Amino acid sequence: MKVSDVADGRTAAASSTATLAYQTGFGNEFATEALQGALPVGRNSPQRPAYGLYAEQLSATSFLAPRALNRRTWLYRIRPSAKNAPYRPYAAHLWRSGPVEEVPLPADRLRWNRFAAASRGTDFIDGVATLCVNGDAAMQAGIGVHLYRADTSMTDRYFANNDGEMLFVPQTGRVRLATEMGVLEARPGEIAVLPRAVRCRVELPDGPSYGFVGENYGMHLRLPELGPFGSNGLANPRDFETPVAWYEDRSGDFRLVTKAGGRLWECDLDRSPLDVVAWHGNLAPYRYDLARFNVMGTVSYDHPDPSIYTVLTAPSDTPGWANMDFVIFAPRWMVAEDTFRPPWFHRNVMSEFLALITGEYDARADGFVPGGVQLHNAFTPHGPDAASYEKASTAELKPHKIDNTLAFMFETRYPLKPTRFAMEAPERQRDYHKTWDGLAAKFTGRK
Numbered sequence: 006m007k008v009s010d011v012a013d014g015r016t017a018a019a020s021s022t023a024t025l026a027y028q029t030g031f032g033n034e035f036a037t038e039a040l041q042g043a044l045p046v047g048r049n050s051p052q053r054p055a056y057g058l059y060a061e062q063l064s065a066t067s068f069l070a071p072r073a074l075n076r077r078t079w080l081y082r083i084r085p086s087a088k089n090a091p092y093r094p095y096a097a098h099l100w101r102s103g104p105v106e107e108v109p110l111p112a113d114r115l116r117w118n119r120f121a122a123a124s125r126g127t128d129f130i131d132g133v134a135t136l137c138v139n140g141d142a143a144m145q146a147g148i149g150v151h152l153y154r155a156d157t158s159m160t161d162r163y164f165a166n167n168d169g170e171m172l173f174v175p176q177t178g179r180v181r182l183a184t185e186m187g188v189l190e191a192r193p194g195e196i197a198v199l200p201r202a203v204r205c206r207v208e209l210p211d212g213p214s215y216g217f218v219g220e221n222y223g224m225h226l227r228l229p230e231l232g233p234f235g236s237n238g239l240a241n242p243r244d245f246e247t248p249v250a251w252y253e254d255r256s257g258d259f260r261l262v263t264k265a266g267g268r269l270w271e272c273d274l275d276r277s278p279l280d281v282v283a284w285h286g287n288l289a290p291y292r293y294d295l296a297r298f299n300v301m302g303t304v305s306y307d308h309p310d311p312s313i314y315t316v317l318t319a320p321s322d323t324p325g326w327a328n329m330d331f332v333i334f335a336p337r338w339m340v341a342e343d344t345f346r347p348p349w350f351h352r353n354v355m356s357e358f359l360a361l362i363t364g365e366y367d368a369r370a371d372g373f374v375p376g377g378v379q380l381h382n383a384f385t386p387h388g389p390d391a392a393s394y395e396k397a398s399t400a401e402l403k404p405h406k407i408d409n410t411l412a413f414m415f416e417t418r419y420p421l422k423p424t425r426f427a428m429e430a431p432e433r434q435r436d437y438h439k440t441w442d443g444l445a446a447k448f449t450g451r452k
């Protein structure tokens with residue numbers, strides 16, 4: 006698919022004319038061309054690619070990464086990415102990168118209400134507000150957790166993140182990513198992942214939009230191992246969707262904002278960077294409908310560890326200690342006998358950022374609202390509030406469906422340091438600790 010546009014590049018949302026079309030599978034060796042014959046056959050870098058295109062390889066893993074982990078894609082484009090003017094600093098507004106030392110890392114549990122909307126006329130780049138961060142983008146370890154609040158599609162500027170891949174979790178409004186590899190869209194209840202350094206234009210077809218981004222500085226996200234589950238279950242590979250090749254041939258006065266080294270930079274471009282006519286490889290953006298997640302759970306007793314709800318994981322160098330897990334709490338049946346069914350009280354070495362997309366969370370009677378956020382850092386004790394405990398410990402244990410709800414968690418091995426924006430936000434619930442005040446001693450000394 007192709008969009009030819011006016012020379013001044015001012016036509017809004019050029020990708021809105023693109024028909025969304027996807028290829029299925031996770032990490033496949035995809036091959037797609039918007040013009041017949043644009044993909045070379047039998048080689049990657051012919052002396053003269055068809056249609057006068059330039060060949061360019063984008064590698065997100067080192068050349069020597071094991072074959073099963075290697076991620077790279079060959080792009081056949083109208084002009085090579087190398088053609089751009091020098092960068093100048095661009096104001097990061099509220100976007101932060103690890104390491105962040107704006108405020109001390111509190112030992113408290115933290116919770117926020119839904120954050121206020123952005124001012125009108127804000128696009129995605131300017132609408133990002135970082136909530137918490139760990140690690141170091143330059144060391145390729147850690148994550149950034151961001152809120153985005155925006156109402157305006159990008160039209161004459163583009164974005165790339167050299168620091169990390171980005172997992173978009175929309176809460177209000179669709180997010181449409183017009184990328185070098187094609188156009189994909191995610192609505193609330195779906196996610197989209199943009200690999201690091203892939204250039205894109207973020208469009209908001211529904212106007213005012215609100216959501217979250219997990220920025221993963223570490224090894225790329227992948228599907229978790231299934232272990233004794235066998236060969237199926239959780240997020241099934243065939244349900245991931247990657248766009249087909251699409252390009253626009255737009256010349257004009259454009260800007261490219263690039264995140265690199267923890268900072269934002271801006272340069273001028275004389276054309277759209279979304280000029281890839283054909284590509285092949287296994288490094289590409291993808292989307293996933295969270296309603297397709299095959300939820301596993303107990304059919305006898307006890308509440309399993311929430312690792313069974315992992316959709317995607319980005320490992321660290323230590324087996325089992327993820328740099329970032331993306332975990333969802335989706336609609337599911339609860340059938341366990343003689344069991345306290347909500348998540349138990351716990352203290353974990355892993356740090357948890359939890360946000361509610363829709364509905365109610367089963368361990369919270371109130372105060373945790375859609376668009377709201379909880380941050381439970383390493384070893385901070387948490388669990389159901391007093392009202393939820395009373396309800397769950399006295400409930401008749403018949404099969405019960407938790408329905409019309411969706412929450413997600415970014416879980417990470419490193420404590421998440423909140424930003425000054427997050428700690429000083431009026432939306433922070435400064436009395437969150439009182440949630441557990443009503444948990445009285447029930448000990449009687451008798452069995």
Ligand SMILES: [Fe+2]
Nearest residue numbers: 351357381387
């Ligand atoms: Fe937890």
